[in-house]
Amino acid sequence: MLEMRSHCQACGKELAPDSPNAVICSYECTFCREHELSACPNCKGELVRRPIRVLPAPTVAAGPSGPPGIEMTLTGYVLRREDGSQATLADLVSVEILNEDEVYFVLTGAQSSLVIPQSTPGIEGLLTHLQKLPGFQHDKFLEAMEGSGRFVCWRLPNEAKVGSPPEA
Ligand SMILES: [Zn+2]
Ligand SMILES: [Zn+2]
Secondary structure, X not given: OOOOOOEOOOOOOEOOOOOOOEEEOOOOOEEEHHHOOOOOOOOOOOOEEOOOOOOOOOHHHHOOOOOOEEEEOXXXXXXXXXXXXXXXXXXXXXXXXXXXXXXXXXXXXXXXXXXXXXXXXXXXXXXXXXXXXXXXXXXXXXXXXXXXXXXXXXXXXXXXXXXXXXXX
């Protein structure tokens, strides 16, 4: 494998693996292109542009956030998916249970909504939290677990002003 030297051997400037400005000789002596060297000063060999090496994205990029799951935060909810992506929700407006083969928690916020499969890690904590919401309808929740369809278990009390669907 090509040795990707990290610095120019003439001026010491950093040459990252994805830098388009590195030139190398056949011994991998590495220089900046800016020096416009006609040959390698060390071996007199030909200098060519070094191919760019794309490094795999560091796994920490997936987050200081942590493993997949649903989490309550000070401002709302964070859902981290298996693929490392995450979605957030703030200003909870309604909680619905969608039961079709699998059970999903549908949290709707002012700006967005989250559809959370029941198999999501942390769901028990979420449920405990939701059941403490003032006015959470436990009977609806139990009904949802038994039946199939979509069940509204909780709604922000004054949401009616904004215009909610005609549904009890
Ligand atoms: Zn240089
Ligand atoms: Zn050389």
